[in-house]
Amino acid sequence: MLLKVVLYGDPVLRTKASPIAEITPEIQKLAQDMIETMIAVNGVGLAGPQVGRSLRIFVIQEEIMGPNGEFSFKPPEVIINPVLSKPSSETQTGPEGCLSIPGIHVEVERPLRIHVRYQNLKGEFLEEDLDHFRARMFMHENDHLNGTLMIDRIPPNYRNKVDPFLRKIKSKVS
Numbered sequence: 017m018l019l020k021v022v023l024y025g026d027p028v029l030r031t032k033a034s035p036i037a038e039i040t041p042e043i044q045k046l047a048q049d050m051i052e053t054m055i056a057v058n059g060v061g062l063a064g065p066q067v068g069r070s071l072r073i074f075v076i077q078e079e080i081m082g083p084n085g086e087f088s089f090k091p092p093e094v095i096i097n098p099v100l101s102k103p104s105s106e107t108q109t110g111p112e113g114c115l116s117i118p119g120i121h122v123e124v125e126r127p128l129r130i131h132v133r134y135q136n137l138k139g140e141f142l143e144e145d146l147d148h149f150r151a152r153m154f155m156h157e158n159d160h161l162n163g164t165l166m167i168d169r170i171p172p173n174y175r176n177k178v179d180p181f182l183r184k185i186k187s188k189v190s
């Protein structure tokens with residue numbers, strides 16, 4: 017089932033999401049619907065708050081480049097209760113977009129590497145050292161679980177340039 021993606025201006029995007037205590041059939045269904053929704057809009061990531069569910073869950077599908085330079089997606093993944101740690105002091109600036117802030121792309125500086133511990137849909141605990149684009153995806157989506165958006169992570173003068181576009185999105189919401 018496709019879910020409605022909430023847009024910038026909706027308070028749920030500014031709310032700290034709650035941990036998922038148990039992976040119930042409802043959570044499994046939510047994860048499946050989030051994956052379907054992400055695929056339908058060609059997104060690379062979608063977090064619970066973005067579909068109006070203030071829960072610590074996100075789905076991603078990592079883009080990979082094939083031998084002939086064509087892009088495809090790796091199988092979608094479900095990330096539950098992620099805990100990020102050990103961000104590298106080395107950073108990287110790269111482009112980001114967000115399904116809740118359509119039409120806007122910003123360059124965001126983030127740590128190049130970070131460690132994550134999370135649960136998959138089976139409830140198993142996994143740990144990974146992330147870098148480059150995968151690290152960026154996890155940090156962008158994890159920010160959503162804390163009510164933080166990519167536009168909070170850009171310098172004020174850059175933010176000023178983006179603000180008129182944000183107001184336009186917000187005016188459609190309220």
Ligand code: ZN
Binds near residue numbers: 115
């Ligand atoms: Zn986003």
